[in-house]
Amino acid sequence: MDRLQRDVPYPVIVAAVWSLCLILIAGGLMVAGRVIGKISMVLIPLAVALLICAMLEPINRFLLRKAHFPATLAAIVTEAAFFSLVAAAFTLAIERLTSGFRDLLSGATQGINQITDWLQNGPLHLTLPHNSVLLDKLNSMASGGTESPLFSGAVKLGTTTADVIAGLLICIIATFFFLHQGKRIWRFLLLFIPAHSRPSTHEAARRGWVSLGSYARAQLAVAAINACGIGVGAWALGLPLIIPITVIVFLMSFIPIVGAFLSGFVAVLIAFVDKGFWMALAMLAVVLVVHFIEANVLHPFLMGHAVSVHPLGVIVAVAAGTYLFGLPGALFAVPVVATLNSAIRYLVGHDPFPELGTEAPVPPKEVA
Numbered sequence: 001m002d003r004l005q006r007d008v009p010y011p012v013i014v015a016a017v018w019s020l021c022l023i024l025i026a027g028g029l030m031v032a033g034r035v036i037g038k039i040s041m042v043l044i045p046l047a048v049a050l051l052i053c054a055m056l057e058p059i060n061r062f063l064l065r066k067a068h069f070p071a072t073l074a075a076i077v078t079e080a081a082f083f084s085l086v087a088a089a090f091t092l093a094i095e096r097l098t099s100g101f102r103d104l105l106s107g108a109t110q111g112i113n114q115i116t117d118w119l120q121n122g123p124l125h126l127t128l129p130h131n132s133v134l135l136d137k138l139n140s141m142a143s144g145g146t147e148s149p150l151f152s153g154a155v156k157l158g159t160t161t162a163d164v165i166a167g168l169l170i171c172i173i174a175t176f177f178f179l180h181q182g183k184r185i186w187r188f189l190l191l192f193i194p195a196h197s198r199p200s201t202h203e204a205a206r207r208g209w210v211s212l213g214s215y216a217r218a219q220l221a222v223a224a225i226n227a228c229g230i231g232v233g234a235w236a237l238g239l240p241l242i243i244p245i246t247v248i249v250f251l252m253s254f255i256p257i258v259g260a261f262l263s264g265f266v267a268v269l270i271a272f273v274d275k276g277f278w279m280a281l282a283m284l285a286v287v288l289v290v291h292f293i294e295a296n297v298l299h300p301f302l303m304g305h306a307v308s309v310h311p312l313g314v315i316v317a318v319a320a321g322t323y324l325f326g327l328p329g330a331l332f333a334v335p336v337v338a339t340l341n342s343a344i345r346y347l348v349g350h351d352p353f354p355e356l357g358t359e360a361p362v363p364p365k366e367v368a
Contacts, residue, residue, distance in 0.1 A: 056179065074180075207351070209339070226291070230245065
């Protein structure tokens, strides 16, 4: 070793060791990513169920402690109320969307005609030889029939119905068990960790769970306020498809930064197609005001101390999650970062929630 240090400079040895460690870590992450990609149809419903459980935990705890429901009944009532509300909202949104979709496509054709006419005959005097291709596609979509892209898209969508149903069933079943026996499941998983590390791991996980629940409930409130604000603005401007716009904004708001932008763009596009440029400009003003209030008032107030992730960390997490895992990565990036942030802070000696105190894990004989 002494001869090696004489022949090779010490900084080079340190760099080589660090490089080897980074290569091993990168290789492990690549393998983990491939495994996650292979079983994503199972992991995604489980992750959604965990997020739902973190969101609904106060309701379940109220039914247990205040209403004195049995544990099984409390879990069933909590889950049934949540999924019934979601199903009703989706049914109403899809019904309104399908009833007005053909009119919207017809309006899109007229809107594109207006845009191309302005580009060709306006101050720019552009030549657009291929503008008829897009118009033909829109007309074919609006005309319907078995050759319509909408029909072929519906056929492709039908091929994934089994996967969607399977994922939904996994999510529903997992949500029930997480609500009913979540602590028991977690304490069983602790058995796979060395005994001397269980107390610290348990306390770190408790802090992470608090952050996850706070994030889920705060994001739900932010999404609801976003949806109501933009929905009311669209209603005041007399736009069509108010309910689908509201539902789209609500769902997209769960994707930080990117979701709010895209959902607002959808509302502005519908305003342009149906009412023209000035109404689209007015809808854009509504979207900007709502998102300004969300970003500068609601988000800091609702997220607060429980989800203290730096905005740059949010941007990097969403970008990395989207690049690696697509839409699921964008959806779960911030919850994962918020949970890990609180857990790691506890492990390094900066307890984010000292008021939680300590709670000894249940001995193995009580878990089995």
